Amino acid sequence: MRLTSILLRRVGEWSKKYANLPDRYIERAMTQVYWKTPRGKPNYLPRTIERKRFHFSIHRPWTNNFYKDNAPGTKPLFIHVEPVKDWSFFRGDRVEVLVGKDKGKQGIVKEIYQERNWIIVEGLNTKLKRVMKDKNFPGLYIQQEQPLLITSQVQLVDPSDMQGTAIEWRYREDGERVRISVRTGRVIPIPISAEETIDYKTPKLYREQVKDTTEANVHKVTFMPALKTFEMDIMDEMGIEEDRIPKKYYWY
Template identity: 40%
Template sequence: MLKTTILSAPKRNYVNLDYARHMPKDYVDRMKRHVPTKVYDNRFGAPPVHRWAVPPDDYKPLLKDFNDGSRILQAKRIWEMEAFHERLERERDHKSALLSVKFFRKRRRLVPQMSAEHWTIFPGDQVEVMIGPDRGKKGVVSHVIKEENAVFVEGLHKKLVETVPEEVMKTYELPQTAMFFEQPLFVHKGEVKLIDPNDNESCFAKWMLNEDKTEYVRVSTRTGYQIPLPQAAKRTYEYSSPDNYIEVVGKDTPADVALLSTYEPKLSTFEEEIEQEMGLAKRGTKDEKNLERPKTFWY
């Protein structure tokens, strides 16, 4: 009864709508340096010991200084060059601390990452900037970084950044070049809000069950109007739209076959099921081919 209730419950599909959903998870973990370099296992019942390139619970904020004297907290996707170089430096410091008497100080996250229940902004959403010179302007979210509670809006909240260091340009006697880059807007600080399609005004949103109680939808907390998910939020590494995905014959299991319920519960253990399917004699019986299992002793 409980199993039937759980299987029939509406799925929280919005939990899987991550910024890195279109990237392979093993690639993202490698870029984060969160893959263990060595695992010490078989420790006589004790849990295995992992040696990490960078401890998974280590967190170092990425701060950037600008020519105007400002220092802004950055949010970068882990495969971007700046963030990747920062992780390589942390890996170098961690290895150096292991080989010497220095102490590696782990950094802790001051502001926790927002849970999937409270995250309601995705790529392609219409939002309004609430701070800075672009306050009150509306734009489209280009990408989000859930780990930093940050979103980026196309063409808004920009900062002029030098593309090449000033010393290098002076060496070759070239004029300094700079470009505008979008800066992160942090959702937990209220720096950006969703646009309610009912009246085209800013609002907060939450996840609620629809009228049929079949799926969760985004609803404006101010008007109660449903805010549909943009198509860009469903983009993955393999396809831009689930409807346009082309199955690879011989490698992909067809959807109609994968959705078939083929499991038949039985009141037997896994070993007993194998014995029944392959016609093996039951363990524990005395015959010429299958003797009793010997006793096992632990010291």
């Protein structure tokens, strides 16, 4: 991929649609407000002072490790990230590793970190990590997957021949946007697991519950705004006509 520009991903560009959690929860979890203007103060003062730049790694924005990496008073490390116009990797995709000790091996995409153009491939590109170390216990070693850069370290696998290939985004006759293998010209479908969330496996399997607000009630319009005061609205509902002439008043 040709590098057209270099940028730093800032707040508001994290992988919401790949995080498997509601957007509002992620925003609330990673927000760091240092000072907020008290109520009743002049409006020309700044309303809030909060952190705008964050350091992204393999730690999700709602975890304690992410807060430690972006603790108050710390300056985030400036990281150059190559912008990806069309994100082409999703959870459940089969990819082939192009570098490292697992070069040539294939695996399933487990996690996505779009802020750094990283993906985690299940069982590949691992390193040993010691945990549970204590003065009376030497600890245990576990294998932990390390991120891979999508621009140069992995490529998608064509399911027709199970070989790695470059892809292009194209449109079908019905307007659907799909991934096409450059080598074979076949469609590489997006896995169903990419739609899984923490609330339900896929949207198609969700069923409305008794206590849920039905879709018909959500789309029903119950209020039509109008340029009226509350008193004027009540008078119109009761059929009262105003025949008094209001006194002139002026704004200073």
